[in-house]
Amino acid sequence: MKRSLLVLILLFLVLAAVGPVLAGPAADRVDVAGLLQGPSSRHWLGTDHMGRDILAQILVASRLSLGSAVAATALAAVIGVAIGSASLARRVGPLFTAVLNVLVAFPSLLLAIFFAVIFGVGAQGAVLAVGVAMAPSFGRLIQTLGASVMASDYVSAARLLGLRHSRVLTGYVLPNVAEPLMLSLTFAAGNALVVMSGLSFLGLGVQLPDYDWGQLLQSGLSQIYTAPAAALGPAVAIMLAGMTLSMAGEHGAVAASGVRRALSSTARRARSPLPAVPEEATVAEARGLRVTFPDSGGRPVTVVDGVDLSIGKGERVGLVGESGSGKSITALALAGLVPHPGQVTADSLSVSKVNVLDVRRSERDLKGRVAMVFQDATRAMNPVLRVGTQIAEASAGHDVVKALRSLKVANPALRARQYPHQLSGGTLQRAMIAMALTAEPDLLIADEPTTALDMTVQRATLQVLLEAVTESGSALLFISHDIAVVSGICERLVVMYAGGVVEDLPVRLLPGGAAHPYTAALLATLPSLDADRAAPLPVIPGSLPAAGSAGTGCAFAPRCPRAAERCLSERPPLAGLAPGHRTACWYPLEGVA
Structure with missing residues (x-):
């Protein structure tokens, strides 16, 4: 399946590249003696009203048809990502969300026709119309997926470390939605091809002397009963190309990993020092x-x-x-x-x-003054960035390897090059503590940072946390339901x-x-070693009242x-x-x- 799909994609790319060169002369050659002929060995799909070869015209039109669809999709993605990203901003977000809510209520084809009238007929106007009409779907995708990423612990930690909203978007949100975005791009390209062809079919798209598959379909429709191949040819081209792009979407997540790495390696944040x-x-x-x-x-x-x-x-306060x-x-x-x-x-x-x-x-x-260590390190670390990259973002002046070594992380140089999923729970928790402390915060908030660890790793991590906080001089707010753990540090x-x-x-x-x-x-x-094992464990009778019902x-x-x-x-x-x-x-x- 993948091989056949690859062959089809390569075929359309070759057609778009060399089709106009190889088939251009035959497509432009006028033959008054062979007007409106049916399929033959000389003209496989017949001729049009000027005697030009229809198959040659389909090959020539492949460049404009596919190129316009790709251009419209790219424009839609750029506009949609911009609107979706703006909807995630705290101040202007509600305004852009309202715009998206209005636009997504209309079908993309209806919007394309509306904007085609505004931008004017022709290939350029059609690209603009389809690009703007399809942008709301990308905007909604970025808004929906981005909102879940923005609510994650690692984005909260990044915001506390002083990252700008633009850096959070490019380094944290977009890389984490790159795969579904790539998937949507390929599906959207197939949809854009159909919509562009539809506009040309209606006379709102490509205009003579240029032509695309939609215009060829409209011209061949007049011969549907006498020479149906003239209409079926461009229709099959539209259908086959659209299906190929849609099927490519199922495998688009593979290519997204490269986009994700590119996005995650964008320019590093230039963070000015905070006032004393x-x-x-x-x-x-x-x-x-x-x-x-x-x-x-x-x-x-x-x-x-x-x-x-x-x-x-410098005080260490427990919240239990x-x-x-x-x-x-x-x-x-x-x-x-x-x-x-x-x-x-x-x-x-x-x-x-x-x-x-x-x-x-x-x-x-406030950014950079407060840092936070969350309970689940696997959710609190950005899965698409290397551990060392995330620690370096906390403070550009810190040595990442040295920061990990100070938290007693074994082989810190290797750990800095790895991704969060490659580290054990205890090592990942120490890396998160290192990331928080490299920002030199006045207040470090640790929200049940060892709950997900076993007792041995928990004790070692708490000891490392205590030593690191004591050395840095940061105040500590340690949150836990375990009063014994809090009492120890x-x-x-x-x-x-x-x-x-x-x-x-x-x-x-x-x-x-x-x-x-x-x-x-x-x-x-609290359990005791000398407690009677046959006796039931002590509990607090009753339950905590529901919020607001005390x-x-x-x-x-x-x-x-x-x-x-x-x-x-x-x-x-x-x-x-x-x-x-x-x-x-x-x-x-x-x-x-």
């Missing part, structure tokens, strides 16, 4: 942080409610809680990465004295429940110094053994118990240090 960060004690601060998402009916649902959090320079407690959303809000349609409000929200709520300024000044523990902070205390006070019943319950669920009282009250009537009706504030220790509980545990 003032020597202040606080790196990140949130006051009254609130994040909402609309439900299916459009009503706002609060997932983070009134969070107060501060992180000092059950899944769904709002840990990751809080971290994303600090980094300015809460996905649409989430809404972030706060009394104040800043990182390195940059107001995160000021979108225009935070996009410009952090200095301070912030416990979240149902979107709010319920306790903030130094790690040195654990385990006996926990004041909130929820913190104590988390500690009680009510007016303490969210933990339905699961708390110490809950009283006041807990059900009044929400306790986050109040100080001792220096550096705060809890949100009406009846905190006794014996707090």
Whole structure:
């Protein structure tokens, strides 16, 4: 099948190249004695109304027919990619999305006829008309696939490292959609050939003395009953060429890998150094942080409610809680990465004295100040870029091999040349940490970075992370549901429940110094080597309330053994118990240090 397809493609390429040269004289030779003849040994498909050989005309028309289709497809791809890429931009995206929504509502043939009238009849006008008419399909493809890529962890990491939107598009989005784009190009070329021929058939395309297959089909239609070969010849050419291009689309993904590599090796980002960060004690601060998402009916649902959090320079803070407690959303809000349609409000929200709520300024000044290490390294690394390339993008002045070696990656020179799928989970996680730290961020956010690793690799990776953060001087916000892991590397523990902070205390006070019943319950669920193996594992009874359904009282009250009537009706504030220790509980545990 592939060999036959290749033969057909080569045949059409040869026809387009040499057809006009070899068959041109016969196609232009007028024979008044042989007008409108049927097929014969001299004229296999007969002659037209001027006695010219129809087969020779089909061969000559192959260059203009195929060339116009390719030109229209290329124009459609350029316009469509531009519109689709613009629709992914934060500011002008809604406008271009609205334009796409309107254009894709109309069939491409109808749009081609409309634009052919605007651009004028002729080959050039037809190319422009078909190119513009087919552009919305490419725009929608880039918008749909690009939106999923833009929502990926590795794009979020790239944005935090300071990459411009244009670099994210050329280095991250387009290479990852290159294969379906190539597939669509070949299908679109076949469609463009049919539409171009249709315009010529209707008299809106190629005009005499030039001719393409569509015009030959229209001329031969008058002989359909006396000499059907005159019409069937160009019709078969259109059908065969269109089918060949469509079938080539099924194998177009192979060629896309070359395009992907070319796109991924485009010009490297020139990143100007950020202004010096003032020597202040606080790196990140949130006051009254609130994040909402609309439900299916459009009503706002609060997932983070009134969070107060501060992180000092070089401090290691752990953020713990059950899944769904709002840990990751809080971290994303600090980094300015809460996905649409989430809404972030706060009394104040800043990182390195940059107001995160000021979108225009935070996009410009926050990049490079915050870096993020995600839970799943295979999703957080761009699959089409080499590991070394991604690390180098974090900071052009860093030695990639040295950065990997500092994270104790074995054979760092080889790993830098490999793609993410060629690395093990632990090595890939270390490479992601290296990429984050080479940007020299003021704040490193690690969102459950070792959950997907086995215990041995997890311990080694955590030790490497701790050493790297200590050496770099970056503040660390470590997110986990495992309070034991956090206690091993952090200095301070912030416990979240149902979107709010319920306790903030130094790690040195654990385990006996926990004041909130929820913190104590988390500690009680930790396995112990001397525990009775026959006894059931300790659990926290009940379940986390759904987002926005905690009510007016303490969210933990339905699961708390110490809950009283006041807990059900009044929400306790986050109040100080001792220096550096705060809890949100009406009846905190006794014996707090």
